[in-house]
Amino acid sequence: MAESRADHDHATRRLWPALALPGTVWLIALFLVPFYAVMAVAFSGNINIFGEPIPAWNPLDWQFATFGQVVSDSLSGPFREAWSRTGLYTLAALVICVGVGYPVAYYTARLAGKRRGLILALILAPWWINYITRMLAWVNLLQDDGYVNKALGIFGIAPVSWLAGNSFTVVMALAYGYLPFFIIPLFSSLDRIDQRLLEASRDLGVGSVRTFFHVTLPLSKMGLTTALVITALPLAGDYYTNTIVSGSPDTTMIGNQIELYLLQGPQKNLGAALVLLLSLVLMFFMAYYLVMTQRASRDAR
């Protein structure tokens, strides 16, 4: 009996690490290796006949001149505008996501009752259609002689040139594209709030507005932060939305500049350096988020 128990302990000791194996392999194969490849390209010191960097797989061969140049171009050179546009567009799109997404998530979680299944399905419905197709549909609507301008014409408003490098269009398109990413995590957090806490608040004579600001909002803070982070990451790296609804240098985001270097020419070391820089910036926010969640779970305990 004692022996079989030892066997059992032995088996569990092996089982738990084994469960982590798929995730570990996934992480190494699809994150660490590609990320190392990006570094090998960004820190390459040699180019081939096509002007492409020859990846420096050995860290001892790494050269940082290109990366340094990209950093200085980002701080005060030609990339500065693209960076500030990226920050501004991401922020503006997030504000729209909060303005539109929070009420929708709140309604679905708290007030929709029997219809919540239907509403969730409707929120996810756009995902049944390919992202690019949806964006191209916007291009049709927003053309100079498209339906949007025709509709404005009814009210005597002059046609707007939506697609000629219009920042407003880009921000709206970004918010539209990523809104479901925002609503779903927020919904699940609002859904988990204990109904009794809200009832308690009401019982103590607090109105519904104050209940929202003093109970619901603080309790959904973590969900809101998660939703913001999950939405902000792809927003900040997006390039295709911009390509489709603008195509003008006037709205270039950092993702477009990365795309230019990686897909439209040989200077992939510059693109890789920008990828690293963008990752660093986003990692900074991620780290803040992780610290925050840890603090929150400690407080909860």
Place this chain on the structure above:
Amino acid sequence: MAAAPLLAACGGDSGSQTLAGGKAPYPLARPDHPVRLPIKNSNPPVKDGLAPESGGDFKILNYDSYMAPGVMKDFGAKHNVQVQVTPYSNYDEMLAKIREPGESFDLVFPGPSVLSKMVYTELIQPLNHSYVPNLKNAWPEFQDPWYDRGARYTVPYTIYGTGVMYRADRVSDVPKNGYDLIWDKQYAGKVYLLDDLQEAIGMSLLRNGLTTDINTSDPKLVQKATDSLIELINLVKIQANVNAYSQVPEGTATIHQAWSGDPIAGQYYLPKGVSTDVLAYWRPDDPSQRVVGSDNIAIPKSSSKPVLAHMLINDLLDNQIALRNFGWNGYQPPLTKLSAQYLIDNDYIAHNLRDAVVLREDVTSGLTFYEVSPSTEALWRQNWSRFKAGG
């Protein structure tokens, strides 16, 4: 997002040797320094007298809308192959696609500015002229061109000029320097550049009178030309693509820097009931100030149907087939019989678009983009990315 193309770039394909000193390891062809491209034992032409391959796919790597679908369909039916086109919008994209490890193409359309590089890295194979008797139909200078003496690797496909395509119904006054149309703010939001760094920066060099050397390696000149392009971002909300042939007829563009084939093909993209009179094209009057170029046909080394590829090349040099192809894509083949006068007389080109026809003297005395040294290329790219970043 970034990993896939990066890893593709890491493949151990041709051209992986290091480049030092910013100089090309092969001579750069110029009209006054013609180049005979080497034929190496490792990359021989196909043998004489072989039967063309048939069955399966025949894969063409080409600009979008650059070969008549009817011509490809007939060729496919005749030789029992499925003709497929993989499109690219510039040479960077073409080079990336042709170098993809394991990828195979049967035909490609490189211009002189990328040719030596492609031969040096063995991306294309030498031609066997015994399969291409129709080369005699080409203009003599293209049977033995300066960038490929003896036409060892290429035959000519099209010649074209670069200028400004515009809507005659919206532009009342064309300045003497027609490039100024692009800097005219009354057309803001409807002005486009070619999404091609040589064409865009080269045009700015000419418009601003900086130099007529459109291959300049002078950093100051390239920088000034680019600064002038950056001005366009605020001035006219400039955009860039290669779709002048459809955007001007459809009206989304009023002014579009364009290749000469664009207005000619544009006749077929006009909405119903709109006359070809709305299309117009401007190029400098002086042939020595005109930008001209040529595209060639070559066979990738990776081709699985090289004999059949020779057959299609020979077809495209046939007067009748070339004329049919021109009738669809709007780009002139440099064939002796299909002179500018012949094309106009046979109503292939509307009267008001005569300026879009490339003449023999344009080719002999015009300005052309050459293959430049890696350091010059890097200089131009650096400036282009400055423009693309929005200034």
